[in-house]
Amino acid sequence: MSLSRKTALAGVFEHPARFAPNKSMFQIMAESVRGALDDAGLKIQDVDGVCTTGIGMSGMGVVGFCDYMNLTPNFVDSTSIGGSSFVAHTAHAAAAIAAGLCKVAVVVYGSTAASQRFAIGTGGGGGGSDPCDQYEVPFGPTTVGSYAMMAQRHMHEYGTTSEQLAEIAVTMRLHASMNPAAKYRELITVEDVMASRIISSPLHLLDCCIISDGGGALVVTSAERARDLKKKPAYILGCAETVRHPARGRRDFMEMAASQSGPLAFERAGVTPGDIDMAMIYDSFTITVLMTLENLGFCKRGEGGAFVGGGRLRYDGALPTNTDGGGLSSNHPGMRGIFLVIEAVKQLRGECGPRQVKDCALALCHGTGGTLGIRHSGATLILSNQ
Amino acid sequence: MADEKSDKKKYAKPLPRLDEESRPWWEALKRHELYIQKCRDCGDLRYYPRALCTNCLSSRTEWVRCGGKGKVYTFTATMQNQAPGFRESLPYLMAYVELDEGLKLLTNLVECKPDEVKIGMPVEAVFEDATPEVTLLKFRPAR
Numbered sequence: 140m141s142l143s144r145k146t147a148l149a150g151v152f153e154h155p156a157r158f159a160p161n162k163s164m165f166q167i168m169a170e171s172v173r174g175a176l177d178d179a180g181l182k183i184q185d186v187d188g189v190c191t192t193g194i195g196m197s198g199m200g201v202v203g204f205c206d207y208m209n210l211t212p213n214f215v216d217s218t219s220i221g222g223s224s225f226v227a228h229t230a231h232a233a234a235a236i237a238a239g240l241c242k243v244a245v246v247v248y249g250s251t252a253a254s255q256r257f258a259i260g261t262g263g264g265g266g267g268s269d270p271c272d273q274y275e276v277p278f279g280p281t282t283v284g285s286y287a288m289m290a291q292r293h294m295h296e297y298g299t300t301s302e303q304l305a306e307i308a309v310t311m312r313l314h315a316s317m318n319p320a321a322k323y324r325e326l327i328t329v330e331d332v333m334a335s336r337i338i339s340s341p342l343h344l345l346d347c348c349i350i351s352d353g354g355g356a357l358v359v360t361s362a363e364r365a366r367d368l369k370k371k372p373a374y375i376l377g378c379a380e381t382v383r384h385p386a387r388g389r390r391d392f393m394e395m396a397a398s399q400s401g402p403l404a405f406e407r408a409g410v411t412p413g414d415i416d417m418a419m420i421y422d423s424f425t426i427t428v429l430m431t432l433e434n435l436g437f438c439k440r441g442e443g444g445a446f447v448g449g450g451r452l453r454y455d456g457a458l459p460t461n462t463d464g465g466g467l468s469s470n471h472p473g474m475r476g477i478f479l480v481i482e483a484v485k486q487l488r489g490e491c492g493p494r495q496v497k498d499c500a501l502a503l504c505h506g507t508g509g510t511l512g513i514r515h516s517g518a519t520l521i522l523s524n525q
Numbered sequence: 526m527a528d529e530k531s532d533k534k535k536y537a538k539p540l541p542r543l544d545e546e547s548r549p550w551w552e553a554l555k556r557h558e559l560y561i562q563k564c565r566d567c568g569d570l571r572y573y574p575r576a577l578c579t580n581c582l583s584s585r586t587e588w589v590r591c592g593g594k595g596k597v598y599t600f601t602a603t604m605q606n607q608a609p610g611f612r613e614s615l616p617y618l619m620a621y622v623e624l625d626e627g628l629k630l631l632t633n634l635v636e637c638k639p640d641e642v643k644i645g646m647p648v649e650a651v652f653e654d655a656t657p658e659v660t661l662l663k664f665r666p667a668r
Contacts, residue, residue, distance in 0.1 A: 261605045273541030274573040277661050278633045279611040284601045284619050292599035295644040340602040340639065387579050388572035388628030513631065
């Protein structure tokens with residue numbers, strides 16, 4: 140059974156807040172749901188599916204949020220696989236709708252990570268109480284440190300340079316400069332990135348995503364119903380997800396979850412990397428983008444350094460990537476997967492103003508959650524306006 | 526004054542939460558010995574220790590002595606970490622070491638400076654007695 144073009148994104152909303160100390164997580168989420176339903180032309184009474192998770196949320200947060208919204212849906216999903224969760228939720232909602240489990244699902248996220256001063260990348264011992272954590276937390280594995288180790292290895296194996304990684308940050312900032320909602324909009328240069336302090340070698344401050352408040356929501360429904368709604372549907376063509384971990388001590392760490400979820404999603408969508416008009420690639424760190432592009436098959440493994448240069452990732456380049464400015468410059472409220480889907484849908488509708496990608500018909504979103512160098516998840520979603 | 530002195534000695538970094546499954550690993554480290562798990566049925570080596578072989582699901586496990594020699598697979602010098610214990614010991618080196626037995630494990634590199642570390646560099650195990658109960662497996666440049 141193929142899911143392709145059976146369901147669509149009918150409404151999206153990115154919460155404009157980047158710093159909201161006066162709002163609760165649920166308030167940001169509720170305002171986001173309202174925005175996405177308005178965008179779709181639907182009412183709260185139409186919603187019978189709810190998908191959410193969050194960094195500030197308890198394990199049963201989805202039930203708490205249903206309480207806040209006074210919802211009693213027929214489908215709930217709180218898959219919690221890190222920042223990629225919302226890309227996976229979109230796929231799960233699509234599957235649920237195609238299977239008849241619900242009719243209109245909202246995928247929602249909200250966080251006050253910045254105003255509560257979460258030290259997301261550089262805090263904690265880097266682990267919880269799962270049995271595996273005892274072999275890691277004593278050594279101080281920060282989130283940035285885990286990604287930094289992958290950058291170091293990539294440089295060793297393939298000769299990738301810090302300047303090549305910096306190109307990614309520079310491009311994301313260019314895109315942010317064209318996004319009025321972005322948190323950081325001043326243009327930067329490769330030299331600026333190189334001159335910023337090292338957080339965890341070889342990654343500089345400007346190789347790291349920002350921390351903001353924020354949230355967003357998506358409305359998923361059947362393709363048939365979406366065609367009768369306010370906005371042009373973004374059809375879900377293909378999706379896939381998986382995880383990577385140290386593999387009992389045997390992992391090839393340059394191989395990511397994306398190398399499995401990417402090809403599966405392409406196959407299910409019936410398209411190839413060469414067909415993609417724009418990509419939203421989770422940019423927790425510059426290295427995440429470079430390695431994800433390789434692992435999805437946009438270039439060969441080891442060629443990412445050269446691939447991301449020469450303006451290729453610019454909104455007017457061959458593979459426009461993270462046209463909203465990404466987590467590196469626009470927003471990163473702890474988890475960012477939802478914004479990948481929101482921007483992709485806006486691009487497919489042609490709503491992006493000065494940063495609009497020309498003739499954008501096919502978009503790819505890939506979320507990476509968790510820590511690339513220890514355990515991470517990957518979720519790929521391919522969308523089309525046709 | 527005595528209190529202040531004992532506070533200084535207190536180990537501030539997070540400690541492993543031992544359980545029955547992991548106890549033989551940690552007890553060996555406490556004796557300054559390194560043992561890894563091998564499946565008695567299919568021979569698969571595994572790290573971290575767990576009750577079942579992930580290859581054949583057998584519970585028949587033996588612990589085999591490991592030489593503690595390996596190479597740096599990758600590393601990072603951490604310059605920023607707000608967590609107690611770590612914020613006082615910046616920069617510190619976190620690394621994956623690939624043991625000669627073929628297993629990669631997350632650890633710290635000690636007795637060397639960040640600019641002295643190279644991927645592929647031979648390293649050897651050091652046993653760091655963090656507390657009277659817990660010894661951590663770290664690595665230093667091979668001598």
